[in-house]
Amino acid sequence: MKKKKTTHTICFANNKGGSGKSTTCANLGSALAAMGRKVLLVDGDMQLNLSLSFLDEEEVLALAAGGKNLYTAVTQEKELSEFIVPGVQKNIDLIPSSTLMSQIEMDLFPKWQREFILSKLISGIKESGVYDYILIDAPPTLGGWVMNILIASDYVIVPVEATPWGLFGLANMFEFIGKIRQMAPGLSILGVLITKVDERKNYYHQTAQTLRELDDIRVFDNVIHVDSAIEWAQDASSTVVVYKRSARSAKEYLNLAKEVDQLCQ
Ligand SMILES: Nc1ncnc2c1ncn2[C@@H]1O[C@H](COP(=O)(O)OP(=O)(O)O)[C@@H](O)[C@H]1O
Ligand SMILES: [Mg+2]
DSSP, X not given: OXXXXXXXXXXXXXXXXXXXXXHHXXXXXXXXXXXXXXXXXXXXXXXXXXXXTTSOHHHHHHHHHHTOSHHHHHHTTXXXXXXXXXXXXXXXXXXXXXXXXXXXXXXXXXXXXXXXXXXXXXXXXXXXXXXXXEEEEOXXXXXXXXXXXXXXXXXXXXEEESSTTTTTTHHHHHHHHHHHHHHOTTOEEEEEEEESBOTTSHHHHHHHHXXXXXXXXXXOSOOOBOOHHHHHHHHTXXXXXXXXXXXXXXXXXHHHHHHHHHHTO
């Protein structure tokens, strides 16, 4: 009998928008898939950015309207495997999002054990051992829905933008994760990823130093530089790893994938 895979579930969270969560979720997924890992991507944000990294707008809106999306799964409390769009890239399946995600907090409010709903609905896929990685993109908030995403995960990666405001609010984020770990002791911070690096700006070096001095929190060796190829890839509903493998950011995400894969063994 074929040996089952251990499935590692990683989410991407930071309450600051624009820190590179969706870009990292899509590109790390693409890079892990390029290494031969089998990946499921789960889009937890109403902005649909992760879905739009693999499908064009028309396809995403059709899936949202047709109910094949995470919002429908969670609000109707259905097993997630029914909502998978297979083969959006080689070795990658996707559960898309819906713009209705904007009201998920209200929908969750009356539900029994509402913080644990996603964790329950995803457990069948985890136990099936089909995937090496499940990567979940989170919205830039710190409410009950992000709590669901964190509780459903083994690890969280915190992307931080290397700008003066990038560090703002990070302490709240770590405090929030700390509280959730009391409910879900299996959750750990895999690391902080410094994104949108521009070496010419002194501030980058200061941000990196401040982060590397934090006790008990790993900062990934690999950082991601500012690279317009990322935006070109997004414009083409793709990831830079597939769209332009020679780009600096593609190589950086491929190296990050190796780092993450080693840490998860
Ligand atoms: N390394 C990068 N170089 C250039 N642009 C980037 C890079 N990473 C992200 N971006 C751009 O920054 C914006 C915010 O990134 P995104 O991943 O959507 O952040 P978040 O999901 O945290 O809100 C997007 O427009 C994206 O195209
Ligand atoms: Mg996002």
